[in-house]
Amino acid sequence: MIHQRMIIWVACLCFGTQTLFSQSVPAPLKRFLDKPMVRGASVALMVKEVNKGTVVYEYESERQLIPASVMKTVTAATALEILGEDFRFETSVSYDGEIRDSILRGNLYLCGSGDPTLNSSELDTPKDSILRLWSAAIRKAGIREVTGALIVDESIFDTEGVSMKWMREDLGSEYGQGSYGLNIFDNRFRLYLESGVAGTTPTIKYCEPDMPSLTFHNYVKAVPAPADSCFITGFPFSDERYLYGAIPARRSHFKLTADIPDPALFAARYVHAFFQREGIRIQGAPSCHRILSRMGQWKETTRKTLITTYSPPLKDLARIFCFVSHNLYADAVFKTLGLRYAPSSKEAISSFGRGAQVVTQYWKQKGIDSSSLWMFDGSGLAITNKVTAEFLCDVYTYMALRSKASEAFVHSLPRAGIDGTLRNMMKGSSLQGKARLKSGSMSRVLCYGGYMDHNGKRYAVVILVNNFTGKSRRMRASIEELLLSLFKKTTPV
Structure with a gap:
């Protein structure tokens, strides 16, 4: 046995780990990894049959990667477990x-x-x-x-309504709204602009709801092409909001959405x-x-x-924040979990931090190794969030088999080709309606996590891709192709 291990080690030095490892990589995954947009990227994959706990496919499943909004599944699962599916604010x-x-x-x-x-x-x-x-x-x-x-x-x-770990470009945006002890209108407002000829500055018409305390610094330009690169930015509790980018010329009613800075x-x-x-x-x-x-x-x-x-009950809220990837809903639930954590007298910890403590401790108590979970919010917006495909699969397996809220959790995930953020994924394919997955995306990050029902069996599925090159839509199509290929046969092998 010692000599056999030595031979393998020497072979790895001579021929490289990829050559040896590729023998155990299924052909669909190898084709995916060989794509130019994936070379240089970090990829993790795990597919596990839920009832038997058997790992069907695995690739770099212990690598810690950014999950983006797939982190919402951890928030939903933990909240349904601790607070219960009938919890109400x-x-x-x-x-x-x-x-x-x-x-x-x-x-x-x-x-x-x-x-x-x-x-x-x-x-x-x-x-x-x-x-x-x-x-x-x-x-x-x-x-x-x-x-x-x-x-x-x-x-x-x-x-700390807005996490200190969020990127500057997210602050003030429609998806970067903070979560506070009292929230209203999704902590968002709509701003309407009217643009003239190309090269001119659009005029601000009105806000819904009315935001009389805000001062807008407008650096937007009208352009001839049907472009939309306009965004609003600003800090929490500040009445100053800045508008940048471009909108199409000659628009009478162009809508922007941004956060309410002090809900x-x-x-x-x-x-x-x-x-x-x-x-x-x-x-x-x-x-x-x-x-x-x-x-x-x-x-x-x-x-x-x-x-x-x-x-409404938590099971409905979890469905909302997983279906439409609502950051405020997820972070509000995450901070509510944090109320279960009592810091020591010498411990200074935020509501975000308390939520992370509760989540990590809970899954550790359930026998799942949570040392690979680095969680800084409940929505997945923080780029410092890290998790492994293995941890996510373990949580999904637990929720499917052992949780009292199993049905609520599974039904909180959108169906491919039918619901929410997955309504256009695998549409018209053999897996339409059979995959329930939460998507997660940000710059050069695209991830999916959830379940696949195939030939009478349920599988926990996680794929995390970080630092890919090219367009997100092309990566989305490649992941879709990979999943269809992996589950094409009667039984995945």
């Missing part, structure tokens, strides 16, 4: 002081628990319907006037104005915990709850 309206002669001599409070669904465009509910429930509860309590203010209490999470303060102002229109007069200026704490004016008082409203 709560938002309450309360007051301090006393009510006399229809006047509240005190403050109204809007207390958040991180709910990402308030006035969310992802829910099939009328705009402001939840606010109407709140105002009805206030009027039912006999309150027509408030001598104090409407104050948003978003203190359940810290003020709690915006919500306080928005809800204050709504209550005023509903006939509830509030004398004080709307504010939030962050502002009042910074000014030394926050006071802990005894409050009485008027109404508590709830989000």
Whole structure:
């Protein structure tokens, strides 16, 4: 045995590891690895039959790679396990002081628990319907006037709504919205531009919802070609927003989407104005915990709850953030997991950090090696996130076989050729509807993780590709070709 190992080692030195290893690489994978756009890239693959736990295909499965939004599957799985599929976020309206002669001599409070669904465009509910429930509860309590203010209490999470690990180009973008103790409108607003002839600067028409506190620095140009390279950027809690890039000339209604920089303060102002229109007069200026704490004016008082409203159940939220890759939903759930972590008195740790601690510890307790998991957010937007194909396959296998929330997790993943971000993948092929996968993409990164149902068996499937060259659409087509080839035969071999 010793001599045999020595011969193999010498052969590796003489002929290279790739020559020997290629003998165990299936032909479809070898064709994929030989593509010019994959040469120089880092690739990891694992396919495991769920019921038997048998590894069918494996390539560099212990290599730590950036998973992008495939990390959302880890967030979803852990949350369904710990919080339960019926968990709901709560938002309450309360007051301090006393009510006399229809006047509240005190403050109204809007207390958040991180709910990402308030006035969310992802829910099939009328705009402001939840606010109407709140105002009805206030009027039912006999309150027509408030001598104090409407104050948003978003203190359940810290003020690091945007991860320090996110890239500068993501800040202020429509997908880089922060997650806070109180969120509203998906923490996004829409900005509409009108462009003239090529070479001119488009004019800003209006925002939805209205953002009167923001100052826009417009460096956008109109161009003749049907190009769209325009984006908005800016920092959290800053009222300065910068517009760069180009939009097509002669457009009367060009839409951009960006993040709300201070959702709690915006919500306080928005809800204050709504209550005023509903006939509830509030004398004080709307504010939030962050502002009042910074000014030394926050006071802990005894409050009485008027109404508590709830989000849809977690199983529905997981389906949303995996289907449409909603970063806010995923990060809000991730930070909620972090509430289960109690740091020591000497440990300074953010809400993102607490979430990572809970996730890592949980899977370790379940017997899955989580040492390869480097998790800095729940959405996968941080480029410092790292994970192995093996870890993901182990989690998927656990969720399919042992989890009480198995059905909720599996159905949170979009079906290839049918749903969500996978609606165009493998469409019309033999695997349409048989693959449930979460996609993940960023610059030179494309990944997939989930399940494949084939010939009466279920397989956990993970493919991670980092640092490829060329267009993402070409890489997507190559991965699609690889998966179709791997599952082409009656039984994968």
